[in-house]
Amino acid sequence: MTNRPEARRQGRSQTIALAAFMLMQAVAAVFFVADATRDLFEKPPGAHSIIEALIAVTLVAGIFLAGWQLRLTLERMYAQEKALDTARGDFIRIIDTQFDDWGLTPAEREVGLLALKGLDISEIARLRGAAQGTVRAQMTRIYAKAGVSGRAQFAAWFVEDLLGDGIGRPDDAA
Amino acid sequence: MSDNANTGGGAKVAPPDPWDPLVRISHWTIAAAVIINGLLSKPGGTVHVWVGWIAMSVLAIRLGWGLLGPREARFSAFPPDPKAAVSHLLSVIRGKPREYPSHNPAGAMMVYALWAMLAVVIATGLIMTDAKSPITIAEERAAVEQGDWSSLANRSAGDDSDDSLAQSDIVKGVHETAANLMLILALIHVAGVAVESHALRRNLVRPMIKGPPK
Numbered sequence: 001m002t003n004r005p006e007a008r009r010q011g012r013s014q015t016i017a018l019a020a021f022m023l024m025q026a027v028a029a030v031f032f033v034a035d036a037t038r039d040l041f042e043k044p045p046g047a048h049s050i051i052e053a054l055i056a057v058t059l060v061a062g063i064f065l066a067g068w069q070l071r072l073t074l075e076r077m078y079a080q081e082k083a084l085d086t087a088r089g090d091f092i093r094i095i096d097t098q099f100d101d102w103g104l105t106p107a108e109r110e111v112g113l114l115a116l117k118g119l120d121i122s123e124i125a126r127l128r129g130a131a132q133g134t135v136r137a138q139m140t141r142i143y144a145k146a147g148v149s150g151r152a153q154f155a156a157w158f159v160e161d162l163l164g165d166g167i168g169r170p171d172d173a174a
Numbered sequence: 175m176s177d178n179a180n181t182g183g184g185a186k187v188a189p190p191d192p193w194d195p196l197v198r199i200s201h202w203t204i205a206a207a208v209i210i211n212g213l214l215s216k217p218g219g220t221v222h223v224w225v226g227w228i229a230m231s232v233l234a235i236r237l238g239w240g241l242l243g244p245r246e247a248r249f250s251a252f253p254p255d256p257k258a259a260v261s262h263l264l265s266v267i268r269g270k271p272r273e274y275p276s277h278n279p280a281g282a283m284m285v286y287a288l289w290a291m292l293a294v295v296i297a298t299g300l301i302m303t304d305a306k307s308p309i310t311i312a313e314e315r316a317a318v319e320q321g322d323w324s325s326l327a328n329r330s331a332g333d334d335s336d337d338s339l340a341q342s343d344i345v346k347g348v349h350e351t352a353a354n355l356m357l358i359l360a361l362i363h364v365a366g367v368a369v370e371s372h373a374l375r376r377n378l379v380r381p382m383i384k385g386p387p388k
Contacts, residue, residue, distance in 0.1 A: 012385060019195035023203065023235055030231035034307050067242050074194050074244045
């Protein structure tokens with residue numbers, strides 16, 4: 001999660017650079033196309049004006065390509081953002097369902113979630129303003145309800161679901 | 175997919191962050207061009223023509239982006255709809271404006287009006303300068319200053335009858351009227367953004383400068 005804003009900023013400056021480049025190209029193209037058109041009409045078409053027309057066409061095509069690229073980049077950024085949100089939302093939902101299934105109390109749910117986030121007993125105790133002994137007892141009850149032997153298995157329970165072919169089905173837990 | 179983004183009630187709607195970099199850069203470039211050419215630069219001067227040509231290319235790109243760009247930048251996201259514009263203005267007065275993923279209907283009408291004015295100003299400007307690029311104009315002026323008047327020959331060769339003089343007066347009048355109209359529209363546009371920002375309790379200018387929040 002820590003490198004997300006970084007990645008986003010990078011994607012953003014990339015799109016800004018692309019957009020600025022497109023506009024510069026457009027300014028250049030307008031001048032060049034105007035010049036080429038003028039030459040084409042004022043003099044009889046020769047090799048010079050044909051090459052100029054070719055360059056003008058290439059330049060305009062380049063702008064369209066850059067625009068297309070920019071749009072793809074923007075759409076990709078948008079899709080990634082959405083996928084990430086969906087995944088995060090789904091994961092929370094999976095955890096919630098599973099906690100329901102195990103019949104955790106509200107306090108146990110909170111402790112369980114903090115434990116999944118990787119906080120240790122003393123940190124959880126400090127966050128919840130509870131004694132470490134209380135948290136340890138809650139953790140033990142959670143492990144008992146989940147039928148796991150300890151924190152590693154507890155965390156693995158959810159990761160296994162993510163890696164396997166589906167989300168925690170209530171019958172699997174039973 | 176975008177439809178369910180604005181059907182939810184009030185606070186549930188995520189504030190839209192619709193402006194991609196190209197929309198933002200072109201918006202501010204054109205704003206700067208309007209201010210420079212409308213208020214600061216000398217009409218007919220090289221700077222004036224330069225700025226006009228840059229505005230022309232930026233407008234062209236933006237219109238292309240209206241077909242090619244991401245959903246919020248496309249014309250289809252803000253169709254011209256005077257009826258919807260009026261009802262949106264009424265909802266702003268009542269203090270309960272709806273959120274839109276792109277321009278709101280009133281804003282959309284303003285966008286088209288501004289683009290149309292811009293197009294008129296650019297077109298008449300091109301007619302007045304004989305569609306000469308600022309580079310050509312600068313070159314010709316330098317030549318004339320050095321005593322070479324041949325570039326003026328073409329102009330006097332063409333019939334300088336009363337007809338064409340009257341015509342160029344009309345073009346000039348249209349150019350100036352449209353430019354003034356555009357400045358007035360721009361002022362209304364700024365006022366509209368301020369009112370809408372106040373009604374939505376959200377700074378609408380920030381996304382146009384910085385892009386998506388977070």
